Structures are given as structure tokens and as C-alpha cells.
Amino acid sequence: MTGQSVDVPIEHVLRDLTPQVLGAVVRRFRDFAAAEDAVQEASLAAALHWPREGPPENPRAWLTQVAFRRMADHIRSESARRRRESELAQEAAYAPESTVIETVPEKDDTLVLLFMCCHPALTPPSAIALTLRAVGGLTTAEIAHAFLVPESTMAQRISRAKQSIKNSGIPFQLPTTEEQAQRLRAVLHVLYLIFNEGYTSSVGPELRRSDLTQEALRLTRIVHNLQPGDTEAAGLLALMLLTDARRRARTSAAGELIPLAQQDRALWDKQQIAEGVALLSATLPKGSVGPYQLQAAIAAVHDEAARADDTDWPQILALYDLLRRMSDNPMVGLNHAIAAAMVHGPTKGLELLDALKADVRLADHHRLDAVRAHLLELAGDHKGAVMHYRVAAGKTGSLPERNYLLTQAARLSSELGPMNEQE
Amino acid sequence: MKYMLLMTGTKADFDWYAKWSKQDLQAQFAFMHAFNKELKDSGAFVAAEGLAFPDQAKIVRAGSDGTPITDGVFPEAKEFLAGYWIVDVESPEEAYKIAARASAAPHPPRHGPRGIPENQPIEVRQVMSGPPEELL
Numbered sequence: 001m002t003g004q005s006v007d008v009p010i011e012h013v014l015r016d017l018t019p020q021v022l023g024a025v026v027r028r029f030r031d032f033a034a035a036e037d038a039v040q041e042a043s044l045a046a047a048l049h050w051p052r053e054g055p056p057e058n059p060r061a062w063l064t065q066v067a068f069r070r071m072a073d074h075i076r077s078e079s080a081r082r083r084r085e086s087e088l089a090q091e092a093a094y095a096p097e098s099t100v101i102e103t104v105p106e107k108d109d110t111l112v113l114l115f116m117c118c119h120p121a122l123t124p125p126s127a128i129a130l131t132l133r134a135v136g137g138l139t140t141a142e143i144a145h146a147f148l149v150p151e152s153t154m155a156q157r158i159s160r161a162k163q164s165i166k167n168s169g170i171p172f173q174l175p176t177t178e179e180q181a182q183r184l185r186a187v188l189h190v191l192y193l194i195f196n197e198g199y200t201s202s203v204g205p206e207l208r209r210s211d212l213t214q215e216a217l218r219l220t221r222i223v224h225n226l227q228p229g230d231t232e233a234a235g236l237l238a239l240m241l242l243t244d245a246r247r248r249a250r251t252s253a254a255g256e257l258i259p260l261a262q263q264d265r266a267l268w269d270k271q272q273i274a275e276g277v278a279l280l281s282a283t284l285p286k287g288s289v290g291p292y293q294l295q296a297a298i299a300a301v302h303d304e305a306a307r308a309d310d311t312d313w314p315q316i317l318a319l320y321d322l323l324r325r326m327s328d329n330p331m332v333g334l335n336h337a338i339a340a341a342m343v344h345g346p347t348k349g350l351e352l353l354d355a356l357k358a359d360v361r362l363a364d365h366h367r368l369d370a371v372r373a374h375l376l377e378l379a380g381d382h383k384g385a386v387m388h389y390r391v392a393a394g395k396t397g398s399l400p401e402r403n404y405l406l407t408q409a410a411r412l413s414s415e416l417g418p419m420n421e422q423e
Numbered sequence: 424m425k426y427m428l429l430m431t432g433t434k435a436d437f438d439w440y441a442k443w444s445k446q447d448l449q450a451q452f453a454f455m456h457a458f459n460k461e462l463k464d465s466g467a468f469v470a471a472e473g474l475a476f477p478d479q480a481k482i483v484r485a486g487s488d489g490t491p492i493t494d495g496v497f498p499e500a501k502e503f504l505a506g507y508w509i510v511d512v513e514s515p516e517e518a519y520k521i522a523a524r525a526s527a528a529p530h531p532p533r534h535g536p537r538g539i540p541e542n543q544p545i546e547v548r549q550v551m552s553g554p555p556e557e558l559l
Contacts, residue, residue, distance in 0.1 A: 150470070152463065152468075157466035160465075160466060199554055250554070
């Protein structure tokens, strides 16, 4: 057993090094499942040896060497098995005679792994599960717990993802420079989904979902450090920092959702906001402004307002105008309508909503009704607002949001008095 | 997105089921076993339970002093839950597909109100999730 004092730092070191070592082993031996076992064994060996003998000078090289040796053993026993079975001597294709470590920059191995785990050929749930497992170093049980599914279900998703990689012939090396930018988009999208999952996964009445958002932040930070020149990786990291900074103010002690305008801004994480703003300010002048940077810029405008009334809505409207030209996501159109209402009055916002109703993706979406209710309330049509709050409550799949919408309807309808209630 | 797939039936449905032939029952057991395995293998499975027959079902209310008051007399038309699945899928359409597979479980001929053969109805309901990304 290892002592508590050395146990914690070793765990951290191992967690940071695992994707690099796994990437190196996968790149060399091209067998994901066996490589994972080998790296796990190497980590186990490290956890046993390092506290006793002290950590090696180059922990990454140590782990890689042990993992390479385990892989070589694995291949030898596999080919021996095959030889026994078929009596046909087969040379293991990649069995190395020595365990010489290639001199590859360590950062590339994590990238190889990320590109593989977030490959567009995988479905989003598979890519998410595999990324958390292989790059994040989370156990299958931890991932299953975060997504509130049985461990066996998550194990099945991960093994199917590995199988898809095997079958699809996804290459185990760094893509060409031209491909890299495109593949990086897929990686960022998966990290964005993991972050959002932290907010939107089934949680029942409790809202303790920071584990996945924290993991998404950690991994996005790694990607940003690996590709400091990519402005969208920086933009996504800034967006996560600026959004997560509001986490503590987002819910009441009773677990109720608190909308942005009513949040206690003293609870916002000032340090995280400062970091996000600094990162964004350094990134925007570099040119090639993408959707993540724009969303981060919008989050920054909100975060920089000391009070909700100080919010620079004209700037937010201008940013949504830009974002709308880049993305046909209907949610962007909705937020644009809200910003327009804040700048030009609720009537303008309601006009924009009418135009959005034609979009089939939105026509039956609760958010359209929720925004309409909000704007009707601002316009003084409380009866119409109550009706749309209730319609939205009937359509949402989120329990905290339904509670919020029903509460809004109840608040307004009690102001109207029983005479105006029509059921 | 998680969905609950509910299989319900009236007392007449349960009575009918209790009279299935051995062959019909075995075909249904085999189907359910394979169906659940398929859900597990595909990574969609979250939970599934079958409930005991509703013969002993009770409706419980608390009396004025908080003690339970049970009622076991139900109208013939009352629907009882027979069992459920919870699946984690990417769209409501995927949940409907799984529900349709459950609906098509083998059963002896059963005729609807107009004498047309019918499959088992499956109610599909979304399981509520956590808070949305951002609220205005």
C-alpha cells in the first residue's frame, strides 16, 4: 500500500501522462484494446514502484517503456497461441525485438488519441465515452455514473466504439496539417458536448453536475495548450470558463434555476471570468473569428456587467447578428430575438419570433414558447405570457426548467387575479 | 435523452395473457430475453422491470391521521402497468423504434374493437432531464 502523501500526486501525474503513453502505444501497435490494458498495467506498476523507489527521472519514458514491454509480451503470447491453434507459424506483424522508445514529441501522442476518439465516424455518445475513458482517464464506472446509465451499458458503448475504430480503418497517426484543422473541429465539438452534458444530463431533483463540466474544461485546456494557435480551441476554452464561472449563482439552495438577470453576481467566479476574458482578448485580434469565440464574447459581455441592467445589449445584438451569419442553429435565432427585444423593445422581438415559427426545428420547441412568454410579459400582455409559460412547461424535457416555467406562470397569474384565469 | 416505455393492460388483458398456450408463452419469453439483450448490447439499456399481476394491486391514500387507507376494487377499464423499459437514445424516433419492437412481441391473435388484429400498445414518455444550458 502507498502512503497518502505520495498517493495523490502520483495519481495526478499518471492521469496527465496516460493519454500520452496510450497514444504512443496505440500509434506503434495499432491495437487499441490491448494498448489500453498495457497502459493500465504500466500505471499499476508505477503506483507500486514509485512510492517505494521514488518517481523516475522521466515518468513518461518509464511508463511508455513498461507499456511497450507488456505489449510485446501480449503479442508474443498471442502469436504463440495462434501457432498452437493453427500450427502455422505466424510472425507477429509489429512485435518489436527491443523496447526502444521513439523520439516523438509527447504532445503529438495526446493529439493522435484525441483525433482517434473524436473521429467523425463515431456517433457522439461513443466519441464522448471513448474520449473520457482514453484521454480523460475516467473509469467506466465513473463515466456511467456521470451519464446515469448502468456500468454495463457504458462498457458496451466503449467497446463498440473501439470496435468501430478497428473496423473503420481510422489511421493511428497524426493527420496532415490541412486535415488537422478540420479534425480539430470534431474534437472541439465532442468537448463542447461533454461540457453541455454536465448541465443537461438527467439529474432528478439535484443539480450537482460539475464533474463533467470540470473534465471538459480540463481536456479543452489540454487541447488549447497543444494547439495554441487555433483560435477556436481558445474560443471554446474561454466560452467554458465564462459560462462555468456563473455555476454557483445558477441555482438556489433549494435547487431552483435562477435566470441570468436574477443571479447574485457576487457568486460569480471573478478569477475564472478574468481568465476567460484575457484569453478571449488575446485570441480575437488573431483573426478567423469562429462561433465559439463569438459565443464566448457574448458570455463575456454578460459576465462583465456588474448588474443585469448594465448589460451592453447593443453589443450582444451585434454579436448575435454575426453568429447568425455563421450558424443556422435555430437557438441562435431565438437568442438574437431576445437581444433585439432588449435593444428595440419587446414588439420587435415578438416580430422576429413570428418569423422563426416557420422553422420546423423550432415550431414545436418549448424554447419558442418560453421566449414568447417572456417577451409578452415585457410587453405587458400578462395573460398571453401565462398561457405561453404553461405551453412551454408542457413541452420541456427538463425538470428544473419546467419548475421554473410553472413558477413564472403562477407568479403572473396570481397578479392577474382569479377573475382573469381562463381554463 | 432517456425515455420510459410502458406496457399497460386492463384486467381483461392480464386474464387473457394468463391463458396463453405454453408455446405462445415460450415464444414471448424468448423474445423478451433476446430483446433485452439487444438493448444491452447496443448501449441503450438503462433499466427494465416487469411487475407482478395486478390481482393484489392496491391504491393507497393517507387518511386524515396519516394511516394508510387501501382500496383494491377497480373499474374493469382501469389500465395497470405491466412493466417498463428505460432507454437512453439520441432522439424520440429511436425510442419509437424500440417501442415498436416491443409492441411486435409475439402473441396469439388478439382482435381490436373492429376485429382487426392488434399489437401491444406501448406508451413512450420522456424521462425529465437536468437544467438546460442557459436560461434567459
